Amino acid sequence: MQKRQPAHKGYATLPHEMLLGTVTPFAIFQLFFTDNQLQIIVENTNKYEQTKGFSDGRPWSPLTLKELKVWIALIIYMGIHKIYAVEDLWNCNERKPIHSIKDFMSLVRFQQIKCFFHISPPSETQSFWYSKVEPLASHLRNMFKKLYVPGTNVSVDEMIARFSGRSIHTVRMKNKPTPEGYKIVSLCDAGYTWTFTFTSRIEKNREIEQITGLTDTGCLVWHLVHQLPKTKSYDVYMDNYFSSIALFKYMCDNGYGACGTVRLNSAKFPAELKLGKLKYQHLDWNTLLGKVVENVLAILWIDNGPVTMLTTIHNIGEEWTVTCERRRPRETSSNANTVHRVFWNLSGKALDIPKIIDDYNHYMGGVDIADQLRGYYNCQLTVCRTWFPLFFWLLDTTLVNCFKLYCKVTDQKVANKEFRLDLAWDLINSTVEDVGKRITRSGLSNTKDTYLSLSKKFQDIYITETYNLPATCLIPGGHLMEWRKTRKSCVYCRYLSKQGKIEIDHKNPPQTQLWCIKCNVPLCCSKARPNCFQDYHTKT
Numbered sequence: 001m002q003k004r005q006p007a008h009k010g011y012a013t014l015p016h017e018m019l020l021g022t023v024t025p026f027a028i029f030q031l032f033f034t035d036n037q038l039q040i041i042v043e044n045t046n047k048y049e050q051t052k053g054f055s056d057g058r059p060w061s062p063l064t065l066k067e068l069k070v071w072i073a074l075i076i077y078m079g080i081h082k083i084y085a086v087e088d089l090w091n092c093n094e095r096k097p098i099h100s101i102k103d104f105m106s107l108v109r110f111q112q113i114k115c116f117f118h119i120s121p122p123s124e125t126q127s128f129w130y131s132k133v134e135p136l137a138s139h140l141r142n143m144f145k146k147l148y149v150p151g152t153n154v155s156v157d158e159m160i161a162r163f164s165g166r167s168i169h170t171v172r173m174k175n176k177p178t179p180e181g182y183k184i185v186s187l188c189d190a191g192y193t194w195t196f197t198f199t200s201r202i203e204k205n206r207e208i209e210q211i212t213g214l215t216d217t218g219c220l221v222w223h224l225v226h227q228l229p230k231t232k233s234y235d236v237y238m239d240n241y242f243s244s245i246a247l248f249k250y251m252c253d254n255g256y257g258a259c260g261t262v263r264l265n266s267a268k269f270p271a272e273l274k275l276g277k278l279k280y281q282h283l284d285w286n287t288l289l290g291k292v293v294e295n296v297l298a299i300l301w302i303d304n305g306p307v308t309m310l311t312t313i314h315n316i317g318e319e320w321t322v323t324c325e326r327r328r329p330r331e332t333s334s335n336a337n338t339v340h341r342v343f344w345n346l347s348g349k350a351l352d353i354p355k356i357i358d359d360y361n362h363y364m365g366g367v368d369i370a371d372q373l374r375g376y377y378n379c380q381l382t383v384c385r386t387w388f389p390l391f392f393w394l395l396d397t398t399l400v401n402c403f404k405l406y407c408k409v410t411d412q413k414v415a416n417k418e419f420r421l422d423l424a425w426d427l428i429n430s431t432v433e434d435v436g437k438r439i440t441r442s443g444l445s446n447t448k449d450t451y452l453s454l455s456k457k458f459q460d461i462y463i464t465e466t467y468n469l470p471a472t473c474l475i476p477g478g479h480l481m482e483w484r485k486t487r488k489s490c491v492y493c494r495y496l497s498k499q500g501k502i503e504i505d506h507k508n509p510p511q512t513q514l515w516c517i518k519c520n521v522p523l524c525c526s527k528a529r530p531n532c533f534q535d536y537h538t539k540t
Helices: 016-020 025-032 035-052 065-080 086-090 100-104 107-116 136-146 216-225 245-253 277-282 336-343 355-363 366-376 388-410 416-429 491-498 532-538
Strands: 153-162 180-189 192-198 235-238 257-261 288-293 296-302 306-311 321-327 348-354 481-489 511-516
Touching (some): 100 416, 153 216, 153 366, 180 366, 192 388, 245 257, 366 416
Parallel strands (some): 153 235
Antiparallel strands (some): 153 180
């Protein structure tokens, strides 16, 4: 087919004022999860708590925007440091990992927000099955399309939001990395999810226009492809679940190229290419057969096994071949003769293959890359509410898109893990009002982590003879005295007493109102023990 415009690469379209300054992970994230969208969640969460009207003994205080940002930061952090029980993040046992980020929100508050978290208005009638994630889902979809122009070669495939609870809208697909959950069909460009649509096993999406001559699956693909910018030319790659001659012809007539594998029982697939299993085994490697059906080229190529494809953007012939390094496939009873004739005893060999195969291998993986980046540090928690996995999928997809945009704009090779870690701490920092109390842990790492105990809550430490001082007390910087109204027994005096170095009244140990703001522990500094604060931070 003749393309309307020359091929182009994908590029970001961030606001101009942002490009003039320093682009940070938090600045990009704020373009998607804006304060307005977060404020809607805050209001609906508070309304939902009032609607439920039950209490489990823990008094509820209205959720604020800053608390919601801290809550999201904690979820991102849990995706980086895999925690199989949420309570482990608030661990205080030094024999296990201790996470300093826990000081920004208590476990009870985190569980409360998770319990009443709500995106849509609670009193609103649900018009379709995924209304619970609206208007956030529509806002994110629009921003995905607004902030990035995809390259010429894009791919359409399905993603699965993991959920194994009771829902009539989930699907089960064996031999998949995620065998059960909600199916979301997405259009991606090299890992960037440009647009998507939720699908159900029993309910049709009313946003999808029904087109005469196309199946429901074909209409779904066209619904995504039709959203691409009209000023650019695009080639869409898909697998055999979506491919059909009718769909490819319709896309070609409307100016979009298409390429993909196809099933032998697909409608109008030429009978000449449907050879029996015995005939396949007698064909030589790299045998290529083709036939044009309604301006769509159907081909059969003999590789390790038979490969059937459809395309409107390729041809066949010597000028449509590509030389690439191929690895020797595993031999089976059906392909042993073919493998031996081609590779002999070599482990790899440079071979000529059709360009359609090479292009499909290069560009079909756009959705798989997004799935891969999302799976490394996914934020999903164990939940009971059926719509919650869709929110986690939206959050994970947003984080992947932010990462791709950040790499595009800054041209830096940043690890996905470090990007998310910086974003989590920047979210925390954005909620800190008193900048003067913020302490940078530059001595620990090169990251932009900040350390601040926002909560003044203190759990009394149980000191035994085997108790050891925490390693954090020896970290230089930030150990400043603070006077508080709460009087507590000095931790270091009780420690020395258990070590047999001093004697104190265990029923009435030395009390103090002086605290270390970094360690969040009470330490006395009196006439009897003038160096208690100093010794705690210098001696082991």
